Amino acid sequence: MEQVAGDVGSFQVKVRKKARYVNENLCTGCGACAEKCPTMVVDVFNAGLGNRKAIYKYFPQGIPSVFTIDATACRQLGQGKKCGVCAKVCQAGAIDYEQKDTTVELDVGAVVLATGYEVFDPSVIPEYGYDRIANVVTALEFERLLSASGPTAGHLDRPSELALEREIEEAQKELKKLQRQVSQLEEKHGKPSSEIVRQFQSGGLGESEDLRKWALLAQDLSALDGRFQSMTHRKASASAARKLAFIQCVGSRDFRFNRFCSSYCCMHSVKEAMIAHEHDNGVSSSIFCMDLRAVGRGFEEYKLRGGKQANIRYVRGRVAEITEDEAQNPVIWYESTVSRQVVHETFDLVVLATACVPSAGTSDLARLLRLELDENGFFKTDPLAPLNTSRPGVFVCGCAQGPMDIPESVAQASSAAARAAEIVAPARQAVG
Numbered sequence: 085m086e087q088v089a090g091d092v093g094s095f096q097v098k099v100r101k102k103a104r105y106v107n108e109n110l111c112t113g114c115g116a117c118a119e120k121c122p123t124m125v126v127d128v129f130n131a132g133l134g135n136r137k138a139i140y141k142y143f144p145q146g147i148p149s150v151f152t153i154d155a156t157a158c159r160q161l162g163q164g165k166k167c168g169v170c171a172k173v174c175q176a177g178a179i180d181y182e183q184k185d186t187t188v189e190l191d192v193g194a195v196v197l198a199t200g201y202e203v204f205d206p207s208v209i210p211e212y213g214y215d216r217i218a219n220v221v222t223a224l225e226f227e228r229l230l231s232a233s234g235p236t237a238g239h240l241d242r243p244s245e246l247a248l249e250r251e252i253e254e255a256q257k258e259l260k261k262l263q264r265q266v267s268q269l270e271e272k273h274g275k276p277s278s279e280i281v282r283q284f285q286s287g288g289l290g291e292s293e294d295l296r297k298w299a300l301l302a303q304d305l306s307a308l309d310g311r312f313q314s315m316t317h318r319k320a321s322a323s324a325a326r327k328l329a330f331i332q333c334v335g336s337r338d339f340r341f342n343r344f345c346s347s348y349c350c351m352h353s354v355k356e357a358m359i360a361h362e363h364d365n366g367v368s369s370s371i372f373c374m375d376l377r378a379v380g381r382g383f384e385e386y387k388l389r390g391g392k393q394a395n396i397r398y399v400r401g402r403v404a405e406i407t408e409d410e411a412q413n414p415v416i417w418y419e420s421t422v423s424r425q426v427v428h429e430t431f432d433l434v435v436l437a438t439a440c441v442p443s444a445g446t447s448d449l450a451r452l453l454r455l456e457l458d459e460n461g462f463f464k465t466d467p468l469a470p471l472n473t474s475r476p477g478v479f480v481c482g483c484a485q486g487p488m489d490i491p492e493s494v495a496q497a498s499s500a501a502a503r504a505a506e507i508v509a510p511a512r513q514a515v516g
């Protein structure tokens with residue numbers, strides 16, 4: 085949304101529609117373009133844990149089910165190089181490199197804001213080691229690891245092992261390159277590299293720059309091969325994460341960051357621990373919390389079922405620090421309120437239940453629409469009419485007005501649509 089004029093019953097709104105460089109009326113969603121695109125990009129939807137192509141669908145179930153080119157990553161659009169592969173393979177002729185952003189002008193009676201939330205960035209809590217300890221992840225990242233359409237197809241590989249896999253891939257490419265260069269030199273000189281390296285190390289190689297470079301290349305190859313062997317050995321002995329810890333209220337109920345309770349994270353931790361156990365019955369989970377807020381119909385029973393059937397242990401205690409051992413296992417330090425002692429425990433993976441915070445554009449949107457925000461930065465609503473913003477005709481639903489779970493967001497969305505219809509329907513009847 086770029087511009088808003090008018091008032092309740094008659095707003096004139098300008099919305100920018102970003103170019104997707106794919107004609108959405110022609111694209112059949114077949115995916116041939118993405119299959120052949122040579123450019124790999126970090127996948128934001130998979131929380132940076134996997135890669136996607138420069139031409140992509142944001143997520144598999146996205147509607148409309150058509151592709152988009154990420155212009156900055158694309159060789160042709162963003163990097164000034166020649167490519168055009170997607171246009172060549174698209175049988176529907178849907179690729180349009182000339183497409184531009186357009187402005188859509190709308191005459192509307194009411195506006196509903198449903199811009200949601202973002203997750204709190206836990207790297208501002210240094211004692212939890214997120215960004216420093218590979219096997220400390222956010223709950224959102226954990227959801228992607230658990231998902232069948234995620235980067236590990238639902239297998240609970242630890243991020244440290246995923247990084248190792250990437251290192252092995254890179255090392256393999258470099259090994260091939262070095263092996264090719266060394267073989268060419270061996271063929272050219274008719275000698276094995278071992279002989280040259282021996283002469284180089286004993287100082288008997290003479291002045292030849294060419295032979296010196298060969299010896300150094302052969303030494304690099306041998307060092308990289310050693311590193312490659314040790315990495316593949318480590319990878320072979322790696323196992324999936326089975327001992328999980330969930331830390332609640334990360335950035336919530338914490339006066340340094342957000343005073344409020346994010347309301348849904350206690351239940352999503354129980355859910356994630358249950359799903360992890362369904363995937364692999366050997367999984368056990370410990371949920372560290374000040375108290376577990378199971379507020380909702382059937383929620384307390386669900387929590388208890390997790391304890392009885394899914395190997396979940398609920399630990400009352402605020403985690404003070406996370407450290408890491410030599411095997412990249414996170415170690416949790418906390419005060420047990422039962423034994424009144426500071427204790428530590430090692431896990432395979434730690435999941436941080438991060439707070440729900442206002443989405444990035446909230447204050448800009450509030451300025452544009454002349455709306456008030458509440459003390460936490462969400463759209464302010466009327467306590468007696470909870471979908472009303474501070475401006476008549478503009479409604480807000482879901483996490484744009486504060487943390488809430490999906491059922492509540494959906495119920496609010498229906499109510500907001502009904503409130504908007506109350507404004508629009510009489511005008512329609514008058515026209516009809």
Ligand SMILES: Cc1cc2nc3c(=O)[nH]c(=O)nc-3n(C[C@H](O)[C@H](O)[C@H](O)COP(=O)(O)OP(=O)(O)OC[C@H]3O[C@@H](n4cnc5c(N)ncnc54)[C@H](O)[C@@H]3O)c2cc1C
Binds near residue numbers: 491
């Ligand atoms: C790890 C995790 C697990 C969860 N699991 C559960 C669960 O199992 N069950 C449950 O009930 N709840 C769960 N929740 C909570 C759930 O995510 C929220 O309740 C729900 O997403 C809120 O829906 P929403 O539509 O208000 O916001 P969102 O889902 O955030 O949707 C808002 C949309 O608006 C878009 N947007 C933002 N700004 C603009 C703009 N300016 N213009 C256009 N579009 C914009 C965003 O890109 C986004 O697509 C979980 C939350 C987390 C973090």
Ligand code: SF4
Binds near residue numbers: 117153168
């Ligand atoms: S033109 Fe861009 S999107 Fe298309 S195949 Fe090449 S890099 Fe990928």
Ligand code: SF4
Binds near residue numbers: 332333334350
């Ligand atoms: S829902 Fe649970 S984890 Fe989330 S802020 Fe509230 S108490 Fe903390």
